[in-house]
Amino acid sequence: MTQHLGLRARITLAFAIGTLVLSALLSATAWGLTRQNLLDQREDSSGVVFYRNAEIVQQRLPTETDALTLVGSLATPLGAHPIVYSDGAYTPLTPEFGREALPAAVRDAVLSGEPVRMRFRLRGDMQLAIGIPIPSANAAYFEIIPLEDIDATLAALGMSLLAASLVTALAGATLGWWASRRALRPLSDVSTAAMALAAGRLDTRLSPSRDPDLRPISASFNDMAQALQDRIERDAQFASDVSHELRSPLMTLAASIEVMDNQRDDLTERAQAALDLMTGDIARFQQLVEDLLEISRFDAGVVRLELEEVHLAELVMQAVRHSTDRDIPVELDAELAGVVVRADKRRIVRVIANLLDNAAKYGGGATSVSLRGVDNGVQIAIEDRGEGVPEEDRAQIFGRFNRGGLAGRRSASDGVGLGLALVSEHVGLHGGRIWVEDRTDGLSGARFVIELPVEEPG
Amino acid sequence: MPSPFGDDLITRMRSVSTHILAVEDDERIRTAVKLALEDEGWVVAEAATGEDALTAFQQQPADVVLIDIMLPGIDGFEVCRSIRRLSDVPIVMVTARADTHDVVAGLEAGADDYLTKPFAPKELSARIRALLRRARTSEVASPHLRFGDLEIVAEEGVVRRSGHDVHLTKTEFRVLVELAQSPGRVFSREVLLERIWGYGYFGDGRLVDVHVRRLRTKVEADPAHPRHVVTVRGLGYKLQV
Numbered sequence: 001m002t003q004h005l006g007l008r009a010r011i012t013l014a015f016a017i018g019t020l021v022l023s024a025l026l027s028a029t030a031w032g033l034t035r036q037n038l039l040d041q042r043e044d045s046s047g048v049v050f051y052r053n054a055e056i057v058q059q060r061l062p063t064e065t066d067a068l069t070l071v072g073s074l075a076t077p078l079g080a081h082p083i084v085y086s087d088g089a090y091t092p093l094t095p096e097f098g099r100e101a102l103p104a105a106v107r108d109a110v111l112s113g114e115p116v117r118m119r120f121r122l123r124g125d126m127q128l129a130i131g132i133p134i135p136s137a138n139a140a141y142f143e144i145i146p147l148e149d150i151d152a153t154l155a156a157l158g159m160s161l162l163a164a165s166l167v168t169a170l171a172g173a174t175l176g177w178w179a180s181r182r183a184l185r186p187l188s189d190v191s192t193a194a195m196a197l198a199a200g201r202l203d204t205r206l207s208p209s210r211d212p213d214l215r216p217i218s219a220s221f222n223d224m225a226q227a228l229q230d231r232i233e234r235d236a237q238f239a240s241d242v243s244h245e246l247r248s249p250l251m252t253l254a255a256s257i258e259v260m261d262n263q264r265d266d267l268t269e270r271a272q273a274a275l276d277l278m279t280g281d282i283a284r285f286q287q288l289v290e291d292l293l294e295i296s297r298f299d300a301g302v303v304r305l306e307l308e309e310v311h312l313a314e315l316v317m318q319a320v321r322h323s324t325d326r327d328i329p330v331e332l333d334a335e336l337a338g339v340v341v342r343a344d345k346r347r348i349v350r351v352i353a354n355l356l357d358n359a360a361k362y363g364g365g366a367t368s369v370s371l372r373g374v375d376n377g378v379q380i381a382i383e384d385r386g387e388g389v390p391e392e393d394r395a396q397i398f399g400r401f402n403r404g405g406l407a408g409r410r411s412a413s414d415g416v417g418l419g420l421a422l423v424s425e426h427v428g429l430h431g432g433r434i435w436v437e438d439r440t441d442g443l444s445g446a447r448f449v450i451e452l453p454v455e456e457p458g
Numbered sequence: 459m460p461s462p463f464g465d466d467l468i469t470r471m472r473s474v475s476t477h478i479l480a481v482e483d484d485e486r487i488r489t490a491v492k493l494a495l496e497d498e499g500w501v502v503a504e505a506a507t508g509e510d511a512l513t514a515f516q517q518q519p520a521d522v523v524l525i526d527i528m529l530p531g532i533d534g535f536e537v538c539r540s541i542r543r544l545s546d547v548p549i550v551m552v553t554a555r556a557d558t559h560d561v562v563a564g565l566e567a568g569a570d571d572y573l574t575k576p577f578a579p580k581e582l583s584a585r586i587r588a589l590l591r592r593a594r595t596s597e598v599a600s601p602h603l604r605f606g607d608l609e610i611v612a613e614e615g616v617v618r619r620s621g622h623d624v625h626l627t628k629t630e631f632r633v634l635v636e637l638a639q640s641p642g643r644v645f646s647r648e649v650l651l652e653r654i655w656g657y658g659y660f661g662d663g664r665l666v667d668v669h670v671r672r673l674r675t676k677v678e679a680d681p682a683h684p685r686h687v688v689t690v691r692g693l694g695y696k697l698q699v
Contacts, residue, residue, distance in 0.1 A: 244554070248484050251576035255490035258579045262497045286576055293555075308663060309692040318659040340692060349660060 008180040015176025020169035027161035034157060038150045043117065043128060046078050046145045050130050054141040057084055061137040067091035079146055085111075086139035097144045106131050110140045119147070126151045186214045190221055200301060202229040232299065239296035246289045253282050291418035295400070298425045305344040305429055312339050316371050316380060319352035325360060331370035336378065341454050347426040348452075352380065354419040355448050359384035363446055373454075377432070380450045388446045389436045397436060398424040427452070476500045476590065479520035481511040481537060482552070483529050491524075494579035500586075508532030512540055519545060522586050525569070526552045527560055535567040542568035546627040548589035550582070565668035570629045571655060572665075588656040592628050603638050605697065608677055608686050610638050619677055629654065630673045633666075637687065637697040646694040670695055 005013070053074045064070045067084050071093045074082045081097035083090055092098035099107070101122055109116040110131035117130045126147040133140045189206060196204040205225055206218040257279055264272060297303050313332050320330050352369070359366035363384025370381045389397055401417035427434045432452035439445045478500050482488040485506065492502040503518060505511035508529050515523065523541060527534035538549055551569040553560040561572055570592075571585050603610040609618040612635055617624045626634065632654045637645060651661035670689075674681040688698050 247554075247576050248487060252484075252486045252490045254576055255487070255494045255579045259490070259493045259497055262494075289576075306664075314659075322658070322660060345663075346660065 008177065008184060011180035011183075012173050012176035015179070016169050016173035019172025019175075020165060023165040023168040027165050031154070031158055031161055035150075035154050038153065039119070039128075039147070042078075042145070042147060042150060046080060046128065046143070047117070047130065049075070049077060049080070050132075050141075050143050053082060053143065054132050054134070057139070057141045058134045058136065061086060061134065061139055068093075076143070080143040081145075083142040083144070084139065085142065086137060090142075101127075101144055102129055102131070102142055106142070110142070186211075186217060190217065193221065193225070197225055197228065202232060202301065236296045236299035239292055240300065243289045243293035243296065246285075247293075250282065250286055250289060254286065257282055288418070291422055294422055295418060295425065298422075298429075303425075303429060305347070307342045307344055309340050310343045310345050310348070312341050312343075312378060313337055313371060315343075315345060315348060316352065316369065319349045320356070320369050322349070323353050323356045325356055325366060328356070328366045329368050331368060331372075333370075333372035336371055336373050339373075339378070339454070341378075341452070343430060343452070344426075347429070351423045351426050351450060352382070354423045355382045355450075358419055358423075358448075359386070359446075362386055367445065374451065377451050377453045380452070381447055383439050383445055383447045385443070385445045388438055388444060394436050398434065423450075476522075477503060477518060477520040478586065479503045479505060479511065479515055479518075479523045481505045481508070481523065481525045481529065481534070483507065483526065491579060491582070495583065495586075498583050498586075508534070508537040511537050515541055515544070520547060522589055523547055523549045524552065524582070524586075525549060526575075527564055528554065535563055538564060538567040538569055542627075546625070548586075548592070548628060550585055550589065552577070561662070562664055562668060565665065566672070568627070568672075570627065572662075584656070589628075591656075592632055592654065603641075605638070605641065605686055605699065607679070610634065612638075617677065619679075624676050626673065626676060629669055630676070633669050633673055634677065634687070634697075637695060641697045641699045644690045644693045644696045650695070666695070 053076070056074060057070065060070055060073075061084075067086060067089070068091055071082050071084050071091055074093075076082060076093075081092060081094050081101075083092045083098060083102065085091075090099035090102075092101075103118060103120045106116050106118050106120075106129045110133050113133050113135065115130075115132040117128070119126060119128050121127070122144070128145040128147055129142065130145070131140060131142040186209065193204050193206050202225070205222050208222075209215050209218045257275070260267075260275055261279065264275065267275060294303075313336055316332075317330055320326065320328055356366050356369075359382060363386030366382050366384050368381075368383050370379075370383075372379055372381075398420050400421045424434055427450050430452055432450060434448065434450045436446050436448050439447045476499075478495055480488060480491055480495070480502055482491065482504075483506050488504050488506070492504060495502045503514055503520065505514045508531050511523075511525070512532075525534045525537055529537065532540075534551060538551060541547065541549065548571075549569045551564040551572045553564060553572055553574055555574055564572055570589055573582060573585060603612065607620045609621075611617070615631060617626055617631065617634065633650065636650060636653055647663040647666045648659050648661070650666045651657040651663070652659075655661055655665060657665075670687055671681075674684050674687055677686055678684045686698055688696060690696055
């Protein structure tokens, strides 16, 4: 069972059980000692009275004919019930404390000539029976001394000790809970820091512990985080450096190609075809370098939003009009007509342009762009007429160099596979999310949805 | 009456008079850009360093200057500021990225427009043409305008504050005149970008913001609390009547 319990629960349980056992042991000892002490005292004091009474009985028995008178004349300050045995008959003072009340063992022992002292229970109450033979008169004297008051005292004591044990156990559990929290706090710090690292805050570190026991943990955690950060930054820096280095030759190539294109008419048809290929691929190359540079900046965590107040509906309209497929119908939620949001205009435009581009390349072209309000935000949806994206590809389609569902089917119009990854980064930076689903009208095609939180300009 | 030289020659002579100074330390890029710009019919002078650029500009003032911000020695910002002290020639700067502080710093150093590398030479030509057009169109159809202590004599291209001439670059002047043509009307950044820079909706609003800021330092008594060119939060700018 313990394997289902957490460390804290186990520590708490151990503390609780430990304190319970310990306090129970102490309570039991205390109870036992008290009981013994009380009984001994009572037996000693009742013994003194008993022997005095036994002497009286011994002296008067030969002369006294009525045993009942003799019994009645005895002093019993502790509420003892005297019983005189003579001539084979028991004469009690009180009928219910007679022969039957005495344990057989006491009677037998005394009648065989042994003085006896014995505790027993009579009708549930503890009693002390004392008996002594009186051989001179062929008789015996007994007393039954009730010990109920001691019994009650002991029961009350037992209850208090039990309650004290339970309280102690509870205190132990609390102590365990607190101690385990204290002991585990460094672990929860580690887990918080690890989560922050995983979320991309690479400069997260644990504050160095002053506790010598914990110092190695925080030190090794920080070393690990540093190594991770260095490595990620090195990778991002490499991608960034490569892209930067590629930009200069690309610039020269783009300008040179344009100069050649200006002289296009002087070229042979074959040279023109080659020129077109170069022009197309240099554009692709440039896009790839730009995208790589952008994504390496995301990786390095240096991308910042340029927020400005943007008229959302107009932004979407303009983004569509600006794209290659400017005739796509745009459906606007009427209540969003005047909504102004704080957003990075150019990034949102990039997002819409990339999605339209994606629809053109893999979805047979976009069929509609819609903008509608949802709780705490807006949704921009772009639908196409392609085959849609199979369920299992929907998560990884926003990864890098993924051609959603159409991998392997490259055509001349194929772009590079960073578009959707960048879209996802841009949207994420705005605190929004993006996903792909089936078209809602049941026709074949994918529906890309961007959900952006709306921060009313304040 | 047909020209004795033919229209073609006249066009070329007019074009020949347009000088562009390209400041870029990468020789191969410089050569390629020069070739592309020469195809537009412009005369292109080259400079590989900031020092060369200043010397070249003093010897032969250009009609448009193209400056790469990343230069060895004197950097592009400093070249920009130095040229600005000498002239209100339109300046296009080339930055590595659009979303860095370089853009704002370059505009504050006096640049009129910017491009990010790698750019298509056709884009550069379009920017240059827009700047040349701006430089030559002081002929705004509005007479003498007066707003408090501010006086705009559009046909002369002169602005006076409290009777003293204020020196504005062509772009700053255009921003002021554009606003002054409809005093009190709010102009969004997009409209100003389109009318002055020839950009559409997707132009960089910082172009407008920085030029307005620079304009204020010249035409406002207290640029921190402008009384003429005021911001209308969330909408744009207007000239206070």
